[in-house]
Amino acid sequence: MKLYWAPPMASLAVVILAYETEQAIELVQMDMESRRMPDGRLLSQISPKNCMPVLERADGSILTETAAILDWLAAQDPLVRLSAPAHSEDHVRITEWMVFFASEQHKLATLLFWDIDDVAKMAVRTRVIERFEHSEKALETSDYLVGNRLTIADLYLLVMVRGSIHLFEGFDPAIEYPRLNAWMGRVVARPAVRRAMRDHGLGDAVG
Numbered sequence: 775m776k777l778y779w780a781p782p783m784a785s786l787a788v789v790i791l792a793y794e795t796e797q798a799i800e801l802v803q804m805d806m807e808s809r810r811m812p813d814g815r816l817l818s819q820i821s822p823k824n825c826m827p828v829l830e831r832a833d834g835s836i837l838t839e840t841a842a843i844l845d846w847l848a849a850q851d852p853l854v855r856l857s858a859p860a861h862s863e864d865h866v867r868i869t870e871w872m873v874f875f876a877s878e879q880h881k882l883a884t885l886l887f888w889d890i891d892d893v894a895k896m897a898v899r900t901r902v903i904e905r906f907e908h909s910e911k912a913l914e915t916s917d918y919l920v921g922n923r924l925t926i927a928d929l930y931l932l933v934m935v936r937g938s939i940h941l942f943e944g945f946d947p948a949i950e951y952p953r954l955n956a957w958m959g960r961v962v963a964r965p966a967v968r969r970a971m972r973d974h975g976l977g978d979a980v981g
Contacts, residue, residue, distance in 0.1 A: 776830040778811065778820060780804040781975045784840045784880065784937070785827035787929035789974055791844055793966035794924070795851035801973065840880070840933075841872040844926040856926050867920045871927035879905050879934050886941055899942045906935070906951050913953040917960060924961065932961055 777792075777799050779785035792799040802811055804826070809817045818824040821838050829837045829847070837843050845868075848857035858864035879902050886898060909931055912919055919927045935958055938945050947955040961967055 775832060776800045776802050778802045778804060778817065778828040778830070779826055779974070780806050783826045784930070784933045786936070786970060786974045787840060787926070787933045788827055788829065788843050788847065789970040790929050790932070790967050791847050791856055791926060793970050794964075795848070795853075795855055797847065797850060839876070840930060841869075841876050844872065844929060845869070848926050856924060856929070858921070858925070864921045864925075868925050868927045871919055872930050874905075874908070875927075875930045875934050879938075880930075883937060883941060899945075902938060903942065903945055903950070906938075906947070906954055909957075910951045910954050913957050917957065924964070928957075928961060932958065932967075 775792075775798065777785060777788055779789075779801060780803060789799070789801065791797075804811055804817055809824075811817070811820070817826070817828070820830070821828045821836055823838050825838070827838070827840060827843060829843045831837060837846060845857065848854065849860070851857075857868060882898055883902050886895060890898075909919065916922045918924055919931065935947060935954065939947070947958065962971070
């Protein structure tokens with residue numbers, strides 16, 4: 775499998791998943807300025823959606839959208855370590871979280887790359903950060919979002935938190951969301967997560 779990616783995008787979650795479940799994956803980094811791969815192909819030639827991340831599966835087929843890639847790749851693990859059996863309650867809850875992150879935070883944050891004024895940018899910041907209240911609440915009674923164990927929902931949340939730290943000046947989960955901050959410390963302490971962060975060019979820092 776090949777993962778077409780460019781830091782600091784949500785593809786980090788896919789890399790973590792591959793490492794956590796010991797699935798072989800080749801990382802192909804795109805040049806952000808030209809949007810070309812090392813072989814000269816444009817991102818749009820690989821995926822008509824022209825957005826990251828993109829997973830090229832063993833049969834050559836292309837899969838896009840972070841939540842869909844995470845769900846499919848997690849299902850390839852015979853032990854289903856970071857997901858749950860299809861249609862089980864845990865699987866439904868994992869999917870619920872990932873759709874929430876994709877629609878209420880991830881997509882909204884991309885508006886910052888549009889030509890919008892400062893008032894609109896502040897509204898985006900407020901909306902995205904306020905949405906972490908739901909994760910903070912869920913972590914009151916559990917170390918992780920679903921089933922009190924690491925799942926792909928946590929991996930998606932990790933890139934949302936890290937992305938928000940990167941995009942929104944002054945956002946500090948240690949101050950605003952202490953449970954979320956403690957959760958992030960647990961996740962980032964995992965060897966597979968640290969390895970993925972290094973390979974993704976992000977180093978070992980939590981923030």
